[in-house]
Amino acid sequence: MKRRKVLFIHLSNIRLLVKKFAIVILFISAFAMMLINKTDTVIIEKTSSVATDVVSPLIDVLVIPARLLASVYDYVHELKKIREDNALLRDENKKLVMMTGKARALEIENKLLSGLLNYTPPPEATFVTARVIAEEGNAFSHSLIAYTAGNPNVKKGQVVLSENGVIGRIEQVGQMYSKIILITDINSKIPVVVERTRARGILSGDNTSIPKLVFVPLDAKLAIGDRVVTSGVAGVFPPGLPVGKIISVDKNDIKVKVLGNLDRVEYVRIVDYNIIDDSENSQDTSLMIEAKADE
Amino acid sequence: MSEEFQESLIAYIQKFLPFVTSALWVLFSYIPLDSAVANNLRPDMGLMCVFFWTLHRPDVFNLFSVYFLGLVVDIITAAPFGSNVFSFLVMYLLVSNLAAYFNAKPFVVTWYGFSLFCLVTMLARWLLVSVYYSKFLPLPLLMFSVFATIAFYPVIGLVNAFVQNSLMKDEG
Numbered sequence: 001m002k003r004r005k006v007l008f009i010h011l012s013n014i015r016l017l018v019k020k021f022a023i024v025i026l027f028i029s030a031f032a033m034m035l036i037n038k039t040d041t042v043i044i045e046k047t048s049s050v051a052t053d054v055v056s057p058l059i060d061v062l063v064i065p066a067r068l069l070a071s072v073y074d075y076v077h078e079l080k081k082i083r084e085d086n087a088l089l090r091d092e093n094k095k096l097v098m099m100t101g102k103a104r105a106l107e108i109e110n111k112l113l114s115g116l117l118n119y120t121p122p123p124e125a126t127f128v129t130a131r132v133i134a135e136e137g138n139a140f141s142h143s144l145i146a147y148t149a150g151n152p153n154v155k156k157g158q159v160v161l162s163e164n165g166v167i168g169r170i171e172q173v174g175q176m177y178s179k180i181i182l183i184t185d186i187n188s189k190i191p192v193v194v195e196r197t198r199a200r201g202i203l204s205g206d207n208t209s210i211p212k213l214v215f216v217p218l219d220a221k222l223a224i225g226d227r228v229v230t231s232g233v234a235g236v237f238p239p240g241l242p243v244g245k246i247i248s249v250d251k252n253d254i255k256v257k258v259l260g261n262l263d264r265v266e267y268v269r270i271v272d273y274n275i276i277d278d279s280e281n282s283q284d285t286s287l288m289i290e291a292k293a294d295e
Numbered sequence: 296m297s298e299e300f301q302e303s304l305i306a307y308i309q310k311f312l313p314f315v316t317s318a319l320w321v322l323f324s325y326i327p328l329d330s331a332v333a334n335n336l337r338p339d340m341g342l343m344c345v346f347f348w349t350l351h352r353p354d355v356f357n358l359f360s361v362y363f364l365g366l367v368v369d370i371i372t373a374a375p376f377g378s379n380v381f382s383f384l385v386m387y388l389l390v391s392n393l394a395a396y397f398n399a400k401p402f403v404v405t406w407y408g409f410s411l412f413c414l415v416t417m418l419a420r421w422l423l424v425s426v427y428y429s430k431f432l433p434l435p436l437l438m439f440s441v442f443a444t445i446a447f448y449p450v451i452g453l454v455n456a457f458v459q460n461s462l463m464k465d466e467g
Contacts, residue, residue, distance in 0.1 A: 026362050027384055033369075033377030034427060044376050051370040059322045059371070135327040136372050137335045139437035140424055143373035145325075171373065181373055186428055208433045209335060263335075265327065 049174040056145055056177040060133045125238075127161075127271045128153055130178070135265070139207055142185040144168070146268055148178045153272050157236055161269045162260035165242035166190070166230060170270060178270075182262060183243070184211055191233035192243055194226050203228065203243060203256060210247070213254035222249050228256050238273045309463045313356040316458050317344035317364050320451065325371055336439045338447035341368050342416060345383050346409050346448075347455045349390040350397060352463070361387045375427050382420040386412060402452070410445045417441050 037044045078085075113119075130146035148154045160168045160180050168188065172179035181188055188205035192213070199220035205211045213228065226246045232239030244256040320340040341364055348356035365380030372379065389412045397405050417437060425431045 022358055023384065023388060026358065027381070030365070030377040030380040030384060033380070034375050034423075037376040038427065048370055048376060051366075055322070055367060055370050058318075059325055062319075062323055063326050132327050134325040134371060136325055136337070138337060138440050139421065139432045139434075140374040140378065141372050144327075145371065179373060185373060186430070186432070187373070206430075206433065208436060 049172040053174040063133050125271050125273045127269045132265050142182040144180040150175050159271045165259035167260035191231045192228045193231035195229050196226050210255045310355050313348040314360045336443045338444040343448050343451040345386045378424050382416050385419050386416045409448050413444050
């Protein structure tokens with residue numbers, strides 16, 4: 001009887017102790033997770049992508065009634081605007097017809113000149129269109145979750161475009177769903193170039209809706225309205241993709257409005273420019289060359 | 296199916312109802328909305344649920360429910376993994392230690408309490424994540440989120456109260 005009592009006291013003591021320190025342990029585990037995440041280990045990334053695949057279908061189900069309501073609202077709202085839109089589209093169509101002629105002439109000229117220069121064209125891009133099922137934007141992060149249906153062409157680091165330009169890159173690839181980091185997120189840093197002056201810089205997200213242009217040469221002449229496109233430096237993003245327009249130029253604060261509408265992203269295009277694979281291949285090739293030289 | 300088994304199954308479901316309701320609210324809050332304001336000023340549903348259930352049903356919404364709810368949010372968001380768990384634990388700590396002050400008080404008092412706790416929790420998380428990135432995150436955006444969360448609390452409170460009163464047994 002005495003032994004039982006002692007055991008009982010011991011168990012209850014342990015239970016009390018655990019209860020008392022549980023919150024401390026859980027706080028420590030939260031800090032530990034953040035630290036592991038900071039050191040960029042694959043453990044968190046892999047666990048998170050598996051977990052995203054588990055959680056995302058639930059959001060996908062909840063999206064259906066929300067989308068239905070939104071589409072009804074949009075339908076009623078757009079009926080009012082239909083006449084104005086029609087006139088605008090007619091004007092735009094006239095301009096586009098004229099531009100198509102010019103573009104065709106330029107295309108032929110480009111082909112001829114490329115042939116003369118023996119120019120090697122970049123690899124052709126392939127793309128996957130994905131539906132956005134979750135969106136996040138606050139002071140802590142800006143991201144999307146898209147349904148990629150386990151497409152094997154979707155890889156980490158690929159460019160994500162909306163109809164107007166670059167909006168982000170693939171951060172996590174799961175079995176069915178992928179996480180996209182938006183260019184407004186604090187983790188987003190894109191090498192860009194100002195189209196008019198060819199001044200290079202880095203478009204850095206800061207969790208606001210207007211990212212900043214940093215590391216721009218001091219003598220760079222920038223003006224409000226200048227278009228910013230990807231520079232292709234670092235080999236992650238291909239050059240020339242439209243990103244945004246400069247909306248303010250202060251001494252140390254150049255702000256860029258993103259061209260892609262981040263607030264109405266229903267579908268995204270995940271583009272594979274074969275850049276990541278090519279860089280890996282070129283690394284392999286350079287390693288092979290070095291090995292041969294050693295031999 | 297015996298009656299005993301049915302009863303124990305219902306009791307089991309009721310035990311998980313606060314967590315399931317909270318998880319649904321959290322998932323619901325990440326649905327894409329076609330509006331710039333709505334997409335940047337989403338209320339923190341998780342924080343509201345942690346406050347409500349810890350205050351009203353600590354018997355079925357315990358520390359581990361808070362922790363797992365934080366994990367669910369961390370999985371969805373791109374914020375540093377663990378930061379949502381941290382903020383939910385801070386909220387739990389505040390509510391579980393100061394719950395006595397809200398006993399038998401009108402809703403407005405609870406709402407004021409939530410407003411204060413929400414501000415403290417969000418600022419704590421803001422500080423932690425700012426240290427993580429070695430850069431201050433945009434404070435105005437955070438304040439808008441705090442206001443949106445506070446403004447939305449009565450709605451969440453009302454629905455959660457309905458779940459508690461009509462679908463769950465009384466405490467004890």
